[in-house]
Amino acid sequence: MAKIKIRRFHSKREPQEVVQEWEVEDGATLLEGLSSIKCEKDPTLTFRSGCRSGVCGSCSVRVNSKEVLACVYKPEDGDLVEPRRFSNVVKDLVVDEEKSLGTLKSAKAWLGACKEGAVVEPEDEKRTVKQSDCILCISCYSACPVYETNSSFLGPFALTRQWRYVADPREAEVKEKIDAVQQNGVWDCTLCGECTLVCPQGIDPKGDILMLRSKSAQFGYSDPNMGSFGSFGLDF
Ligand code: SF4
Ligand code: SF4
Numbered sequence: 001m002a003k004i005k006i007r008r009f010h011s012k013r014e015p016q017e018v019v020q021e022w023e024v025e026d027g028a029t030l031l032e033g034l035s036s037i038k039c040e041k042d043p044t045l046t047f048r049s050g051c052r053s054g055v056c057g058s059c060s061v062r063v064n065s066k067e068v069l070a071c072v073y074k075p076e077d078g079d080l081v082e083p084r085r086f087s088n089v090v091k092d093l094v095v096d097e098e099k100s101l102g103t104l105k106s107a108k109a110w111l112g113a114c115k116e117g118a119v120v121e122p123e124d125e126k127r128t129v130k131q132s133d134c135i136l137c138i139s140c141y142s143a144c145p146v147y148e149t150n151s152s153f154l155g156p157f158a159l160t161r162q163w164r165y166v167a168d169p170r171e172a173e174v175k176e177k178i179d180a181v182q183q184n185g186v187w188d189c190t191l192c193g194e195c196t197l198v199c200p201q202g203i204d205p206k207g208d209i210l211m212l213r214s215k216s217a218q219f220g221y222s223d224p225n226m227g228s229f230g231s232f233g234l235d236f
């Protein structure tokens with residue numbers, strides 16, 4: 001058996017946040033462990049799941065400060081399981097996804113006007129196939145350190161999806177898409193790569209943000225932070 005700790009939250013309980021220790025079967029996935037706690041020991045334990053096979057993205061949580069899919073991860077002795085960061089906790093391991101999913105709308109991350117007669121060649125498809133694998137597990141959002149200081153940041157999965165449509169030859173409104181990711185967008189990313197490290201689908205949001213930066217430069221945009229770097233020590 002492995003002993004794991006679970007950080008739990010309930011708005012009507014005092015204290016609202018507690019860390020409880022439970023035993024789970026060796027070799028079982030974290031989701032199987034959570035399910036057995038719920039069925040056999042504490043029916044109030046609350047978590048989210050769907051496909052149970054790493055496809056739907058609904059079961060993502062943080063284990064020892066790293067985002068994982070509970071239906072894939074196998075717990076080890078001493079693990080601390082917590083809800084994802086930067087979203088309000090509804091109860092225990094379930095968070096409210098309204099704000100994180102709202103970044104897709106803020107970034108206008110969808111196919112806008114379609115170019116008449118545009119053809120998607122196999123090469124074009126190859127460029128955007130990976131980003132289309134996103135299962136919206138929101139792990140990258142939780143891992144992104146920018147949210148510690150800027151809660152309005154568009155964030156990794158919205159920017160990755162935006163690049164997917166910017167790179168689509170059918171998109172007729174590329175300029176509008178690039179305009180939409182200037183404020184709280186591509187230039188706010190620190191390029192730390194945490195989003196890329198945690199993505200269970202092998203998507204590279206950091207790389208896609210770099211592509212969006214490069215496309216932004218083609219439309220005349222530049223990094224607004226560069227001006228302040230250049231002025232250090234020049235106020236005489
Ligand atoms: S690379 Fe950018 S988007 Fe990804 S986690 Fe780091 S700061 Fe956030
Ligand atoms: S980019 Fe990866 S980590 Fe981020 S939401 Fe999509 S699948 Fe999850």
Ligand code: FES
Pocket residue numbers: 048049050051052053054055056057058059060069070071072
């Ligand atoms: S339950 Fe669907 S990805 Fe884990």
